[in-house]
Amino acid sequence: xxxxxxxxxxxxxxxxxxxxxxxxxxxxxxxxxxxxxxxxxxxxxxxxxxxxxxxxxxxxxxxxxxxxxxxxxxxxxxxxxxxxxxxxxxxxxxxxxxxxxxxxxxxxxxxxxxxxxxxxxxxxxxxxxxxxxxxxxxxxxxxxxxxxxxxxxxxxxxxxxxxxxxxxxxxxxxxxxxxxxxxxxxxxx
Numbered sequence: 784x785x786x787x788x789x790x791x792x793x794x795x796x797x798x799x800x801x802x803x804x805x806x807x808x809x810x811x812x813x814x815x816x817x818x819x820x821x822x823x824x825x826x827x828x829x830x831x832x833x834x835x836x837x838x839x840x841x842x843x844x845x846x847x848x849x850x851x852x853x854x855x856x857x858x859x860x861x862x863x864x865x866x867x868x869x870x871x872x873x874x875x876x877x878x879x880x881x882x883x884x885x886x887x888x889x890x891x892x893x894x895x896x897x898x899x900x901x902x903x904x905x906x907x908x909x910x911x912x913x914x915x916x917x918x919x920x921x922x923x924x925x926x927x928x929x930x931x932x933x934x935x936x937x938x939x940x941x942x943x944x945x946x947x948x949x950x951x952x953x954x955x956x957x958x959x960x961x962x963x964x965x966x967x968x969x970x971x972x
Contacts, residue, residue, distance in 0.1 A: 896950030
Protein backbone atom coordinates (compact mmCIF):
# COMPACT_ATOMS: atom_id res chain seq x y z
CA UNK A 784 0.00 0.00 0.00
CA UNK A 785 2.83 2.35 0.95
CA UNK A 786 4.60 1.53 -2.33
CA UNK A 787 1.38 2.26 -4.29
CA UNK A 788 0.99 5.67 -2.62
CA UNK A 789 4.60 6.56 -3.39
CA UNK A 790 4.18 5.54 -7.04
CA UNK A 791 0.92 7.52 -7.23
CA UNK A 792 2.66 10.57 -5.74
CA UNK A 793 5.55 10.29 -8.22
CA UNK A 794 3.07 9.93 -11.12
CA UNK A 795 1.09 13.01 -10.01
CA UNK A 796 4.30 15.00 -9.62
CA UNK A 797 5.41 14.00 -13.15
CA UNK A 798 2.01 14.97 -14.62
CA UNK A 799 2.15 18.31 -12.76
CA UNK A 800 5.63 19.08 -14.07
CA UNK A 801 4.67 18.13 -17.62
CA UNK A 802 1.54 20.29 -17.37
CA UNK A 803 3.57 23.22 -16.03
CA UNK A 804 6.00 22.86 -18.94
CA UNK A 805 3.16 22.86 -21.50
CA UNK A 806 1.37 25.84 -19.91
CA UNK A 807 4.39 27.95 -19.11
CA UNK A 808 4.11 29.99 -22.32
CA UNK A 809 0.43 30.74 -21.83
CA UNK A 810 -0.31 34.07 -20.15
CA UNK A 811 -1.76 33.77 -16.69
CA UNK A 812 -5.16 35.48 -16.60
CA UNK A 813 -5.14 38.49 -14.31
CA UNK A 814 -8.36 39.86 -12.87
CA UNK A 815 -7.87 43.57 -13.60
CA UNK A 816 -10.35 46.16 -14.74
CA UNK A 817 -9.57 47.73 -18.09
CA UNK A 818 -9.90 51.50 -18.09
CA UNK A 819 -12.10 52.90 -20.83
CA UNK A 820 -12.43 56.35 -22.35
CA UNK A 821 -15.34 58.02 -20.50
CA UNK A 822 -15.14 61.36 -22.23
CA UNK A 823 -12.88 63.99 -23.72
CA UNK A 824 -12.61 67.76 -23.69
CA UNK A 825 -10.81 69.39 -26.58
CA UNK A 826 -10.34 72.94 -25.29
CA UNK A 827 -10.10 74.53 -28.74
CA UNK A 828 -13.65 73.49 -29.62
CA UNK A 829 -15.48 72.35 -26.48
CA UNK A 830 -18.53 74.02 -25.01
CA UNK A 831 -17.31 72.60 -21.67
CA UNK A 832 -14.02 74.56 -21.69
CA UNK A 833 -13.29 77.96 -20.10
CA UNK A 834 -10.24 80.21 -19.75
CA UNK A 835 -8.38 78.98 -22.83
CA UNK A 836 -6.73 81.03 -25.55
CA UNK A 837 -8.18 79.28 -28.60
CA UNK A 838 -6.43 81.51 -31.13
CA UNK A 839 -2.69 81.03 -30.57
CA UNK A 840 -0.52 82.63 -33.23
CA UNK A 841 1.06 80.53 -35.95
CA UNK A 842 4.35 78.85 -35.14
CA UNK A 843 6.00 75.49 -34.67
CA UNK A 844 3.79 74.09 -31.86
CA UNK A 845 5.26 70.59 -32.24
CA UNK A 846 3.94 70.25 -35.79
CA UNK A 847 0.24 70.78 -34.96
CA UNK A 848 -1.84 73.49 -36.61
CA UNK A 849 -3.20 76.06 -34.16
CA UNK A 850 -6.75 74.83 -34.77
CA UNK A 851 -5.97 71.54 -32.96
CA UNK A 852 -5.12 72.84 -29.46
CA UNK A 853 -5.57 75.74 -27.06
CA UNK A 854 -3.20 77.56 -24.72
CA UNK A 855 -3.71 77.63 -20.94
CA UNK A 856 -1.59 80.65 -20.11
CA UNK A 857 -2.87 83.50 -22.20
CA UNK A 858 -0.45 86.13 -23.51
CA UNK A 859 -0.04 89.09 -21.16
CA UNK A 860 -1.23 87.23 -18.04
CA UNK A 861 2.09 87.21 -16.21
CA UNK A 862 1.05 87.85 -12.59
CA UNK A 863 1.43 84.55 -10.72
CA UNK A 864 -0.92 83.14 -9.52
CA UNK A 865 -3.65 85.75 -9.12
CA UNK A 866 -4.77 86.35 -12.69
CA UNK A 867 -7.28 83.99 -14.21
CA UNK A 868 -5.19 83.92 -17.40
CA UNK A 869 -2.95 81.29 -15.78
CA UNK A 870 -5.85 78.87 -15.27
CA UNK A 871 -8.18 77.03 -17.62
CA UNK A 872 -10.84 74.37 -17.08
CA UNK A 873 -12.50 71.51 -18.91
CA UNK A 874 -15.56 69.57 -17.80
CA UNK A 875 -15.76 65.99 -18.98
CA UNK A 876 -19.39 64.79 -18.88
CA UNK A 877 -19.89 61.51 -17.01
CA UNK A 878 -20.91 58.26 -18.65
CA UNK A 879 -23.64 56.08 -17.22
CA UNK A 880 -22.21 53.08 -15.44
CA UNK A 881 -18.61 54.34 -15.62
CA UNK A 882 -16.59 55.50 -12.60
CA UNK A 883 -13.81 58.08 -13.27
CA UNK A 884 -10.35 56.76 -12.30
CA UNK A 885 -7.67 58.64 -14.28
CA UNK A 886 -7.09 61.83 -16.23
CA UNK A 887 -5.08 61.75 -19.45
CA UNK A 888 -3.82 64.87 -21.22
CA UNK A 889 -1.88 65.54 -24.41
CA UNK A 890 0.42 68.49 -23.66
CA UNK A 891 3.13 70.20 -25.67
CA UNK A 892 6.57 70.14 -24.06
CA UNK A 893 8.21 73.04 -25.78
CA UNK A 894 11.00 75.56 -25.58
CA UNK A 895 9.18 77.67 -22.96
CA UNK A 896 8.70 76.65 -19.33
CA UNK A 897 5.50 74.63 -19.73
CA UNK A 898 5.28 73.62 -16.06
CA UNK A 899 1.80 73.18 -14.66
CA UNK A 900 -0.36 71.70 -11.92
CA UNK A 901 -3.64 69.88 -12.51
CA UNK A 902 -6.64 69.84 -10.17
CA UNK A 903 -9.85 67.81 -10.07
CA UNK A 904 -13.00 69.31 -8.57
CA UNK A 905 -14.37 67.14 -5.76
CA UNK A 906 -17.04 67.86 -3.14
CA UNK A 907 -14.49 69.51 -0.82
CA UNK A 908 -13.10 71.77 -3.58
CA UNK A 909 -10.28 71.56 -6.11
CA UNK A 910 -7.88 68.73 -5.24
CA UNK A 911 -4.32 68.72 -6.59
CA UNK A 912 -3.75 65.50 -8.54
CA UNK A 913 -0.34 66.27 -10.01
CA UNK A 914 2.26 68.73 -11.26
CA UNK A 915 4.83 68.62 -14.04
CA UNK A 916 7.99 70.63 -14.51
CA UNK A 917 8.37 70.90 -18.27
CA UNK A 918 11.07 72.35 -20.45
CA UNK A 919 12.47 70.80 -23.58
CA UNK A 920 15.06 71.51 -26.22
CA UNK A 921 12.54 70.48 -28.88
CA UNK A 922 8.77 70.71 -29.21
CA UNK A 923 7.07 67.38 -28.67
CA UNK A 924 3.51 66.38 -27.72
CA UNK A 925 3.47 64.09 -24.67
CA UNK A 926 0.66 62.17 -22.94
CA UNK A 927 0.55 62.61 -19.15
CA UNK A 928 -1.73 60.50 -16.93
CA UNK A 929 -2.87 61.26 -13.38
CA UNK A 930 -4.77 59.11 -10.90
CA UNK A 931 -8.00 60.50 -9.54
CA UNK A 932 -8.50 60.11 -5.78
CA UNK A 933 -10.05 56.77 -4.82
CA UNK A 934 -13.82 56.98 -4.33
CA UNK A 935 -13.84 60.70 -5.17
CA UNK A 936 -16.21 60.30 -8.11
CA UNK A 937 -19.42 58.34 -8.43
CA UNK A 938 -20.43 56.36 -11.47
CA UNK A 939 -21.64 58.70 -14.22
CA UNK A 940 -20.35 61.85 -12.50
CA UNK A 941 -18.95 64.80 -14.47
CA UNK A 942 -15.27 65.59 -13.86
CA UNK A 943 -14.04 69.19 -13.85
CA UNK A 944 -10.31 69.53 -14.48
CA UNK A 945 -8.39 72.76 -13.92
CA UNK A 946 -4.89 73.39 -15.21
CA UNK A 947 -2.72 76.13 -13.74
CA UNK A 948 0.44 77.24 -15.51
CA UNK A 949 3.26 77.52 -12.96
CA UNK A 950 6.31 78.26 -15.08
CA UNK A 951 7.92 81.63 -15.62
CA UNK A 952 7.04 83.50 -18.78
CA UNK A 953 9.56 83.12 -21.58
CA UNK A 954 10.82 86.17 -23.54
CA UNK A 955 8.30 85.80 -26.42
CA UNK A 956 5.43 85.10 -24.02
CA UNK A 957 3.44 88.24 -24.77
CA UNK A 958 3.26 87.15 -28.40
CA UNK A 959 2.95 83.40 -28.14
CA UNK A 960 1.34 82.36 -24.88
CA UNK A 961 2.39 79.18 -23.14
CA UNK A 962 1.26 75.64 -22.15
CA UNK A 963 -0.53 74.17 -25.18
CA UNK A 964 -3.06 71.34 -24.62
CA UNK A 965 -4.59 69.15 -27.33
CA UNK A 966 -7.08 67.23 -25.14
CA UNK A 967 -8.04 66.26 -21.61
CA UNK A 968 -9.60 62.82 -21.25
CA UNK A 969 -11.13 60.90 -18.34
CA UNK A 970 -10.67 57.14 -18.12
CA UNK A 971 -12.76 54.90 -15.92
CA UNK A 972 -14.22 51.48 -15.35
